[in-house]
Amino acid sequence: TPYKFDVNEEEWFTHRNRERFRKQSPIKEEEIFLQVEVMVNNEIISSSDADAWSQVMLTPKPNMKWRFAIDFRRLNETLLKKGFPIPRIKEIIDQIASRKPNVFGKMDLTHGYHQIPIDEECRDYTTFITSRGLYKWNRLPMGLTNAGQYFQKILRTEVLCGLSDHVVIPYLDDMHLATQTEEEFIENLREVLKRFDKHNIFVNPSKCFFGLDKLEILGHEISKEGTTFSREKLQGVNDFPLPITSGNLMSYLGLCNYFRENIKDYAKLEEPLRKMVKPNKLEKLIWLQNELDAFKKLKDEIYNMPLLFFIDDKLPIYLNTDACESGIGGYLYQVKEGKEVPIGFYSSKLRGSELQWNTYEKEAYAVYMSVCQFQYLLTDAKFTIKTDHKNLLYMNQNDSSNKVLRWKMFLQQFDFDLQHIPGKENIPADLASRLYEGETQRTINMASFQLANIHDETEMNHMDSIEDIHRIEYEKHDEIINQYHNSTVGHHGFERTMRLLKERAHKTWKGMRKNVREFINKCPHCQFMQDVQLKLKLIPYHVMTWRPMDRLNIDHIGPFPKDEQGNVYILVCIDVFSRFVELIPVPDREAVTTAKATLQWIGRYGTPYELLSDNAPEYLSNVMQELLKLADIEHLKTLPYSHEENSVVERANKEVVRHLKAIVFDKKLWPSWSIVLPIVQRIMNSMVNRNTGQTPASIIFGNMIDLDKNILYKTEPNVDETTLSEYITKLLTLQARAIHLAQETQKSIIQKYDATHQIPEGYDNELPLNSYVILEYGKDYIHKPNKLAMNFRGPYKIININGDRYTLLNLLNDKTITVHRMHIRAYKQSEHITPEEVARNMATEFKVESVLNIQGNRNKNRQFLRTDLELLVKWEGYEESYNSWEPFSEIKSTEAFKQYCLNNNLQYLIPKQYKANDGVIPV
Structure with missing residues (x-):
C-alpha cells in the first residue's frame, strides 16, 4: 500500500521553503551527484517542478562513506501526525526471553524504507533541492514524520500478517528470529522468506545471519542464558573522557542511563555525579577526589556489568x-x-x-x-x-x-x-x-519532621536522632571545608574557598565565613607555605597590555630534585593580560632548551608582540635572540633586582610552587613531580583571577574550550539551523565579552589603587611566652633541603623572650635555639592535630637519612668548577626506590653530607660556615 500523508499547504508553501540550495564542499557536492544519479536510475527519485522543497544533508557513516539524508524538519511541522506502535527494545527482549531460545537469526532489508512506494499525490511534497535541480521521492525516504510507524504497520499487518511476534519479531527494517531448535528455526525462516517473495521484499545478504548462539539487537546482546550489552556499546562508555563542562557531564549521564537496568545500585553510583550538574551547560566542573572515584566506579560497573538471566x-x-x-x-x-x-x-x-x-x-x-x-x-x-x-x-x-x-x-x-x-x-x-x-x-530540617505524616508513635523516637544529626553537622564544618581546601583542589585563599563551597558544594551555614577563615588560618600546609618576605601590593604591571597574547612573560623555577623524567626546572609561560599559564618541565636552563620551550608556546598560541623576562643568561643568549628576531618579538628586560616589573610571573611562580608542594607531598609523588604539572596548570587556569574578574581559560577560549566540536569532526547530524558562520560568531562574541569584562576590571583596579594606596602589612608582635611559632629556613644554619620543601619549619615553643630575641624549644629533641623576631611567625593551632604531631610530620617529610654517592666535578682547588655536583640521597622514612640525585647546593648543609665527606676524605667540600665548632653543623 503506497504511503499517503496530509500536509497543511498554507504552512508549507511559504517563502522560507523556497531557499537556494545549501552550498556544499566539492567532495560532498560530488557525492550528492553520484547518489542522486544512482537513485534516479533505480527510480527511487525523479525530477520535480514543485513550488516548495527541503534541503540535502550528508552525514558520515562508520564505514567512512556518506549517508544521503534530507532535512525534513519544516515539512514535518506541517504534517498531520498519525501513529502506530513501535515496540521498545525492552519489549523485544522480553518476547525473545519468553521463548527460551537456543538458536537465533536476523535479517536486514535492503534499503528497507525504499521498498514502500509513496502515493503519487504526495510525492511533490517530498521534493528536495540540489545544485543540479529539484528531485522528488517515489519511494519512502527516512526522516519523514510517521514514516517509521507506517513502515512498521505495513510489515506487521500486510507483509508478515499472522507471523509477527510468534514466528518473527520485526523492528523497522530488522527481522529477528529466535527458536528452541534448529528445525523450528528453519521452518520459521522458510515462512518469512515466502512472505517476502510474495510482496517483492528484498533482504541484504551481507547483513543476514542464521544459526547464531547469540543475537545482537541495537547494542543489546541476547543468548539463551540472558541479556547484556555489546562490548562496542560498553567500550563507548569506557572511552568517554572526563567531562569538562556541565553539558559534557549531562551527556555522559544520559549515555550511562541507557544501562541502568543492568547495574546494581545504579542510582547510588550516579548520585555524586548528578549533584555536579549545573543549570548552565557551559559552566566548568571542579573534580574532587570523591567525584573522580565515582566517575571511575560508574565506568567500571557498566563495563563489567553482570549478565541478567532470563x-x-x-x-x-x-x-x-x-x-x-x-x-x-x-x-x-x-x-x-x-x-x-x-x-x-x-x-x-x-x-x-x-x-x-x-x-x-x-x-x-x-x-x-x-x-x-x-x-x-x-x-x-x-x-x-x-x-x-x-x-x-x-x-x-x-x-x-x-x-x-x-x-x-x-x-x-x-x-x-x-x-x-x-x-x-x-x-x-x-x-x-x-x-x-x-x-x-x-538536609532535612526540624520543621519537615514536625509536618511529617507519622502514623506510628514509635517513629517519634526519631526526633532525638535528628537533633544528633544537626549536632554532628555542626561539628563536621571543618570536614566539609577540608573537602574544598586540600592538596587536590588546591590550598586556596579565603575568597576562593568560599566560592567553591557555595558554587560547588551548595553549602552555607551561620558563621560560615568565620569558620572558613579560621580553618585556613590554622591549616598547617598554608602556615608552612606562607611567604617569608613581606608582601607589597603595587600597581599590576599587566595593565600596560590590553589584549590577550600581546605580551608573554617567562621565568624559570628551580632547581627541583631531578625527577624520573630527568626534569629539574619548570619554565613558566604566562600571558600578561589573561594570566593564562603553561608549565613546561625542562632538564636544564640552557639557551637551546629555553628557546625550544618558548617555541612550544608560540606554536600553540601564536606570536606575541613582546616577551618580558629578567636578565638571566638563557634569555639573553644568541639562540634566544635569534628566535625573537625571527618571530619579530620585542624583548623587554626587567631592571636587575626589580621583582615588581616581573610581578605577573613571579606571582604565578609562587602559586605553582604552592600547589605543587601540596600535591607532591600529599600523594608522595616527589620522585616524579613533573607529571602533576598539568593538574597545577588546570587549577590556575580554571580559577577566577581577581585582576580580571574572569578565568584565564574563559578569556583565551571564550568558555568553549572544545572549539573543534562540529567543525573539525561531525558528531551527529546537524538538526540546528545555526550556520557555521553564526556558530563561530557566537564563540567570538563570548570571548570578546570576557575580554571586555577583564579590561573593565583592570580599569577599576587602577582607580581603586590611585584612591587608596595599600601600605605594607607588618608582623604581629604579640607572641606571648609558651605560645607556638614557626621558623624560616636558613636562619640557624639549617637550609631548605630542596625547592619542594616548605618555607617554614616547626612548630617551636617560645620559652624565653629578651627584647627581639626569642628562645625556642624544639618539640622533638628538646634542643633550644635563639633567633630574631623577624624570622618567626605565630603558629595557629588546629583542634584536629597537636603541634607535636605537626612537628613530627614536618621532620620526617624532609630529613636526609644519608648520602650514598656523589657525581660531577669535585675539583679541590677551583670551587667555581663544581657546577654540576649532585648527591644521591636516602630519605628518612622512605624506601630505596625513592632515593634521588639532589643538587649539591641543597644538601651541603646537612649532617648526613658532612658525615659522608668525613668517611670519604672529601672534607674540603664541606662549606666553611658549617665547619664551625670542630666541623659540627649547628641544629
Missing part, C-alpha cells in the same frame, strides 16, 4: 526489598545450583513528601514499587518477598493511610509469600535503597 519457570523466584531514610530498592533473582543469578535491579530516590514518611511506609513503598517494576515477570508467577515482615503487617492494619491501602489493593493480585530476613543479610536490596543516604539526610 527467568527459569522451574526455579523459585525471590524479590528482596529494603528502604532507608532517602531511598528504596529491590533485587529480583533466582538460585541456580546454589548460586544467585540476577534477573533485575531496581532503585529509586525518595523525593518531597516521601522523605517525611515513617519507616513502615517507606518499607511498604519499597515492596510496592519493586513489584511494579517487575510486574511483567511476576504476574501469574509464584514468588517470595524477602524483607522485614513488619512493613506488610503495617499494611494490614486498619489505621493505615490511604496510600498504603492502595498499595495493599494492588498487591492482592499477586501470588507471593513473605519471608523475614535480618537487615544484615539483605545486602543487595539494602545497598540499592541507600541511593542518596547521607546528603539527603543531612
